[in-house]
Amino acid sequence: MIRIQIGKDVHEIPTPDFGGVGVAVILGAIVLIGAVLTSFYTIQQDEQGVVLRFGKEIKTVDNGLHFRAPFWIDTVEKVAVKRQMKQEFGFGTTGGSNYSQMSSRTEQEEEKSMVTGDLNAALVEWVIQYRIENPSQYLFNVRNADDTLRDASESVMREVVGDRTVDEVITFGRQDIESEAKQKLSDLAKKFEMGISIDQVQLKNVNPPQKVQSSFNEVNQAQQDREKTINVSLGEANKVVPKASGEAEQKISEAEGYALQRVNEAEGDAAKFNALFTEYQKAPEVTKRRLYLETMQKVMPQLGKKIIIDEGATGILPLLNLNENATPTLSK
Amino acid sequence: MSKVKQASGCVVGVIVIALAFVGWNSIYTVNEKEQVIITQFGKPVGEPVTEAGLKFKTPFIQVVNRFEKRVLEWDGRAVEMPTKDKTYIAVDTFARWQIVDSLKYFNRLRDERSAQSRLDDILGSETRNTIAKHELIEAIRTTKDRKPEQAEELAEADQSGTIGKLLPIRSGRTVLESEILEKSRQKLREFGIELLDVRFKRIHYNASVQERIFERMISERQQIAERFRSEGEGEAAKILGNMEKELLSITSTAYKEVQEIEGAADAKATEIYANAYNQSPEAVEFYEFIKMMELYPEMLSSDTTVILSTGSDLFKPLKGIDTPNSKPAKSQTRPAAPALRVVE
Numbered sequence: 175m176i177r178i179q180i181g182k183d184v185h186e187i188p189t190p191d192f193g194g195v196g197v198a199v200i201l202g203a204i205v206l207i208g209a210v211l212t213s214f215y216t217i218q219q220d221e222q223g224v225v226l227r228f229g230k231e232i233k234t235v236d237n238g239l240h241f242r243a244p245f246w247i248d249t250v251e252k253v254a255v256k257r258q259m260k261q262e263f264g265f266g267t268t269g270g271s272n273y274s275q276m277s278s279r280t281e282q283e284e285e286k287s288m289v290t291g292d293l294n295a296a297l298v299e300w301v302i303q304y305r306i307e308n309p310s311q312y313l314f315n316v317r318n319a320d321d322t323l324r325d326a327s328e329s330v331m332r333e334v335v336g337d338r339t340v341d342e343v344i345t346f347g348r349q350d351i352e353s354e355a356k357q358k359l360s361d362l363a364k365k366f367e368m369g370i371s372i373d374q375v376q377l378k379n380v381n382p383p384q385k386v387q388s389s390f391n392e393v394n395q396a397q398q399d400r401e402k403t404i405n406v407s408l409g410e411a412n413k414v415v416p417k418a419s420g421e422a423e424q425k426i427s428e429a430e431g432y433a434l435q436r437v438n439e440a441e442g443d444a445a446k447f448n449a450l451f452t453e454y455q456k457a458p459e460v461t462k463r464r465l466y467l468e469t470m471q472k473v474m475p476q477l478g479k480k481i482i483i484d485e486g487a488t489g490i491l492p493l494l495n496l497n498e499n500a501t502p503t504l505s506k
Numbered sequence: 507m508s509k510v511k512q513a514s515g516c517v518v519g520v521i522v523i524a525l526a527f528v529g530w531n532s533i534y535t536v537n538e539k540e541q542v543i544i545t546q547f548g549k550p551v552g553e554p555v556t557e558a559g560l561k562f563k564t565p566f567i568q569v570v571n572r573f574e575k576r577v578l579e580w581d582g583r584a585v586e587m588p589t590k591d592k593t594y595i596a597v598d599t600f601a602r603w604q605i606v607d608s609l610k611y612f613n614r615l616r617d618e619r620s621a622q623s624r625l626d627d628i629l630g631s632e633t634r635n636t637i638a639k640h641e642l643i644e645a646i647r648t649t650k651d652r653k654p655e656q657a658e659e660l661a662e663a664d665q666s667g668t669i670g671k672l673l674p675i676r677s678g679r680t681v682l683e684s685e686i687l688e689k690s691r692q693k694l695r696e697f698g699i700e701l702l703d704v705r706f707k708r709i710h711y712n713a714s715v716q717e718r719i720f721e722r723m724i725s726e727r728q729q730i731a732e733r734f735r736s737e738g739e740g741e742a743a744k745i746l747g748n749m750e751k752e753l754l755s756i757t758s759t760a761y762k763e764v765q766e767i768e769g770a771a772d773a774k775a776t777e778i779y780a781n782a783y784n785q786s787p788e789a790v791e792f793y794e795f796i797k798m799m800e801l802y803p804e805m806l807s808s809d810t811t812v813i814l815s816t817g818s819d820l821f822k823p824l825k826g827i828d829t830p831n832s833k834p835a836k837s838q839t840r841p842a843a844p845a846l847r848v849v850e
Contacts, residue, residue, distance in 0.1 A: 227559070229536050229558045291673065292668065293673060314538040316602075317579070321581075337672070339671065341670055393731045400735060403735075410746065411748070411749035426767065430767055432768055436774070447782045447783060479810075481813040481814065482815070482821055
């Protein structure tokens with residue numbers, strides 16, 4: 175009964191009497207609906223669920239629709255076991271789904287700066303890929319397993335880089351570093367019982383520090399320069415030597431030609447002479463005279479001025495005008 | 507009648523609610539992630555509860571204090587400190603710890619914030635101590651006997667003898683880490699904390715050291731670069747020298763061969779000529795004669811003035827034909843013709 179007084183009037187409104195049974199029914203209905211609503215859950219394709227009863231782990235379930243004890247008697251923690259997750263060190267790709275995938279920009283600078291085993295410095299960027307292997311360990315053994323993994327990864331990478339020279343780190347030791355870091359990080363994850371398995375450790379950009387970079391480049395450049403200088407001089411040699419060889423052969427061939435010619439001519443001359451001489455011997459006087467006269471016959475017409483003087487005459491030579499650019503030749 | 511009924515209903519309701527409240531207050535759950543200490547008026551009662559599940563306590567007077575059961579992380583800030591060789595470095599360590607004796611932990615520290623600050627103090631100072639006792643390289647390297655791979659070319663070109671070499675260590679990073687761990691672990695045990703692991707996360711040079719390191723690296727590289735360039739020039743000079751040598755060898759060998767060939771040919775020719783011309787004194791004389799005859803047409807030309815004496819064989823007939831040596835009478839008719847022309 176509810177009494178309402180307005181001014182002097184008192185109104186009495188009768189309350190409906192459901193009785194104890196009515197209240198119980200309504201309460202029961204509410205409880206039932208609540209129970210139904212809280213006793214089903216789904217586990218996604220790439221997840222597993224760990225079921226806790228009053229906080230105690232009772233089982234791990236795979237994906238699908240599941241029933242549980244209502245009213246938070248059973249609670250479920252979902253873990254993405256099939257998802258491959260990634261952590262980046264020294265750099266960051268935005269848009270990652272995993273909160274621990276990258277750190278802030280200033281942290282990234284710190285992350286990549288390392289000291290090598292010859293006390294040089296290097297900037298190392300890398301990525302690890304991992305998976306939750308054991309959801310129960312992942313949830314209950316370690317708080318913030320992903321953060322611990324980040325720290326472990328940094329520690330391991332520095333340990334591996336610290337055992338190497340700067341040249342190994344920057345140029346030819348990359349694979350070696352990746353495999354050793356993976357091994358060590360897996361061991362550590364196992365030791366820490368984080369329920370995480372490491373799939374991959376990959377080095378990304380590995381560089382000498384900015385200020386030193388140019389001197390590293392200079393070494394490469396000097397190496398190239400060296401090759402270039404060598405090649406240029408080899409080119410020079412290649413240009414000149416074969417040509418000289420060819421020319422040498424040419425000269426030799428010419429000499430051989432000369433030799434052939436010389437011998438052949440000599441043989442020819444000798445043969446001619448022999449033939450002539452044989453005939454000459456048969457009539458030497460006449461032949462000689464004939465040859466002499468034949469020659470004269472050939473020579474005389476060609477001559478310019480001819481002066482014939484008596485053998486008795488002497489002293490006329492100075493009288494002759496011999497100033498005509500010709501040298502007097504005396505025949506015997 | 508209904509009033510009595512109503513009143514009794516109310517009482518029942520209140521009792522039920524009160525009972526429910528008491529019941530609710532006397533049970534609690536412990537999650538897998540936590541452990542619990544029950545306190546009564548601020549004092550711990552009974553053993554700590556580490557097993558997860560539904561638990562009971564005395565309502566109202568007993569209070570549930572929850573603590574982490576999982577392994578926790580301590581991540582220190584990077585702190586600058588000197589090494590034994592007086593190099594200033596920033597060391598950033600992280601550790602993993604666990605509350606193993608929650609009663610001690612509760613009594614000494616109460617909450618995680620004070621635990622973390624205790625860890626800061628203890629680990630910070632132990633790290634500093636350990637780093638100060640060792641040279642820098644001990645905190646960097648791990649494996650004592652690791653032989654680094656070398657870039658042969660660089661190692662060859664390097665004159666400083668430092669490139670491609672790892673500095674030697676006596677103990678190494680893991681030894682230092684476990685040194686810190688052992689020392690801190692004992693100190694933390696009284697707080698109910700078990701230190702599981704301490705590791706160097708980052709070790710950096712401080713800014714001024716870094717500058718020196720960079721300068722050293724630069725000079726190290728530059729000397730290699732110089733070496734490479736000089737090697738190239740040296741190699742080029744060698745090649746050019748060899749080229750010169752080869753050229754001279756080629757030309758002189760050719761010259762030698764040419765001379766030999768020509769000499770041999772000349773000798774052969776000379777021999778042939780000698781054989782022919784020198785076979786008898788007559789032949790010698792005859793050769794001389796023909797050669798002379800061959801020479802005349804070459805020597806004498808149109809601009810030659812010849813003074814011929816009638817005493818010469820050719821013009822003897824001009825003085826008279828009664829020469830006694832008239833053996834080749836026939837042939838004398840021929841030279842008469844040019845003699846006539848000469849007169850003109």
